[in-house]
Amino acid sequence: MRLEDLPENWDLIIIGGGITGAGILSLASRMGLRVLLLERNDFAWGTSSRSSKLIHGGFRYLREGKMSLTWASVKERERLLKEAPGLVEPLGFLLPVYRDRGLGRWPLETGFTLYDLIARKRDHRFYDPEAFSMRSPHVNRDMLVGGFKFSDAQVDDARLVLRLIKEAHLSGSRVQALNYVTVNQITRDASGNVSGIDATDTETSVQRALSCRVVINATGSWVEALHPSPDPGFHIRPLRGSHLLFPLWKLPTILALSFFHPSDGRPIAAIPWEGGLLVGTTDIDYKEDLLVEPAITSKEVSYLLEGLKHEFPALDISAKDCLSSFSGIRPILSQRGKAPSKESREHVIWVSRGLVTVTGGKLTTFRRVALHALKAAGPFLPSGTPEPWKGPLFSPVPHAAGENCNLSPHAWRRLCGRYGDAANELVSKAAPEDLKTIPGTKTLWAELPFAGRYEQVHHLSDLMLRRVRIGLLSPSGATGHLDRIQELCAPVMSWDSARWKMEREAYHEHWKSKYAPLPIPSDLTRKTGSLR
Numbered sequence: 001m002r003l004e005d006l007p008e009n010w011d012l013i014i015i016g017g018g019i020t021g022a023g024i025l026s027l028a029s030r031m032g033l034r035v036l037l038l039e040r041n042d043f044a045w046g047t048s049s050r051s052s053k054l055i056h057g058g059f060r061y062l063r064e065g066k067m068s069l070t071w072a073s074v075k076e077r078e079r080l081l082k083e084a085p086g087l088v089e090p091l092g093f094l095l096p097v098y099r100d101r102g103l104g105r106w107p108l109e110t111g112f113t114l115y116d117l118i119a120r121k122r123d124h125r126f127y128d129p130e131a132f133s134m135r136s137p138h139v140n141r142d143m144l145v146g147g148f149k150f151s152d153a154q155v156d157d158a159r160l161v162l163r164l165i166k167e168a169h170l171s172g173s174r175v176q177a178l179n180y181v182t183v184n185q186i187t188r189d190a191s192g193n194v195s196g197i198d199a200t201d202t203e204t205s206v207q208r209a210l211s212c213r214v215v216i217n218a219t220g221s222w223v224e225a226l227h228p229s230p231d232p233g234f235h236i237r238p239l240r241g242s243h244l245l246f247p248l249w250k251l252p253t254i255l256a257l258s259f260f261h262p263s264d265g266r267p268i269a270a271i272p273w274e275g276g277l278l279v280g281t282t283d284i285d286y287k288e289d290l291l292v293e294p295a296i297t298s299k300e301v302s303y304l305l306e307g308l309k310h311e312f313p314a315l316d317i318s319a320k321d322c323l324s325s326f327s328g329i330r331p332i333l334s335q336r337g338k339a340p341s342k343e344s345r346e347h348v349i350w351v352s353r354g355l356v357t358v359t360g361g362k363l364t365t366f367r368r369v370a371l372h373a374l375k376a377a378g379p380f381l382p383s384g385t386p387e388p389w390k391g392p393l394f395s396p397v398p399h400a401a402g403e404n405c406n407l408s409p410h411a412w413r414r415l416c417g418r419y420g421d422a423a424n425e426l427v428s429k430a431a432p433e434d435l436k437t438i439p440g441t442k443t444l445w446a447e448l449p450f451a452g453r454y455e456q457v458h459h460l461s462d463l464m465l466r467r468v469r470i471g472l473l474s475p476s477g478a479t480g481h482l483d484r485i486q487e488l489c490a491p492v493m494s495w496d497s498a499r500w501k502m503e504r505e506a507y508h509e510h511w512k513s514k515y516a517p518l519p520i521p522s523d524l525t526r527k528t529g530s531l532r
């Protein structure tokens, strides 16, 4: 369905197809509402495909005394681990402790104990230097006094958004979600109450005015374009965070490694993810136009490499080992001139006569953020609307393992987590050779035509960077696989060969400018330091 085919009247229109909008759509779809979500780019195009992919309590928030955020995050983590197996999975972390830098053993011990108490499980342990080095053989042993193992969880952020949207959509004809539609403005009646929105299809330029009772503005870092902050001293402070991706063999590990950067003491993590190694993040003010897609800078590349080299000196990791990079913008609400990493990660909600704006927050706490946003929207919804849904977010995954297709239990679980009930169809439609993984990744070839057929793919970058993540995980953005991908997807997508050619060229250019690892100018490799 496209913009021109939509019904005119809705109860609720959600602007923004990141995790916040998708979470709200998911809960609202269980409340019997006529609800529409509109996304200007692709679903999860914004920060929600560019995170560190952690569903985490946020140990650092505990250090900062933000007990309630840690509490909520740990509770949500435990809930998601239970409700979304295969999509949200446990992840063990190692954290070395040094005599001359970073946090000492006892402050960390106190933090981890609190962390465990909230989750109601004992999940951390301290190892002496020998035992710790056996678990992380490449770690810098100079001044090492030992290290901790603790647990959090990880996710494929874009697939989390997509699963929420898809399952909400499947729940009934009263729910719609369209990508590539920009909301230009929110319209109000003569008394100043919200009456609807004006939107444009960004591909065809078709325009529509739609009516609704309430609008939720869930546009992340972009919220103030549609609803300026009601408090003049309190505005979005866009902070860029960037990551590098390496092949996992460069630092073979099944546990994530967390350490403090030698130049400024900020926490950095090296995380095994989807067959690659994700290293990040930075945290710096984003001074560019917010409409420009962010990309890593040479200075950030140098900073991350400096951290890696210091922590894993024997591995000789360099920029030439890097597969890709990506950058996202944190939607942070800021009142004072704090250091970026000290700014609050709590969400905020502003309400103005039928317009609810919600921003800030974390991927981890999206359900809680959605609940709060829908509560704020409650007074504008039809009388008799039930309370926001508090039950399980995802439909149960199918039990029938892919027995007939020789998938490992792990691969089947992963598919169920990403595609829910549709995993059965994905597998049953696939040729046996397409149920193999793409080298260096956990992605099956069969996921590509499935996504191309059913998941509102408009451009090749939607497919390569968000439906599956091989554009990040395979060398050169997986352009070496494009012949096979075209062969697999062409029969189920409506693109002719001229369109494929154009999409392939556009994708390659886009990848080179926004996702390629940057070469480091020689002056920067010598002089690095804090990013603040």
Ligand SMILES: Cc1cc2nc3c(=O)[nH]c(=O)nc-3n(C[C@H](O)[C@H](O)[C@H](O)COP(=O)(O)OP(=O)(O)OC[C@H]3O[C@@H](n4cnc5c(N)ncnc54)[C@H](O)[C@@H]3O)c2cc1C
Pocket: 015, 016, 017, 018, 019, 020, 021, 038, 039, 040, 041, 042, 043, 044, 045, 046, 047, 048, 049, 050, 051, 052, 053, 054, 055, 056, 181, 182, 183, 184, 218, 219, 220, 221, 222, 239, 240, 241, 242, 281, 327, 328, 329, 330, 331, 359, 360, 361, 362, 363, 364, 365
């Ligand atoms: C580097 C980094 C690492 C992070 N790591 C983690 C982590 O590990 N764990 C965690 O819990 N959190 C993490 N976060 C935070 C988390 O990713 C964000 O808080 C979250 O993704 C924000 O989601 P959102 O939906 O509010 O915004 P977004 O994902 O940015 O979505 C907003 C959407 O609105 C759309 N939009 C804007 N204007 C319009 C318009 N006019 N019409 C229609 N659509 C519009 C945009 O295109 C965008 O897709 C991280 C953030 C960063 C930057």
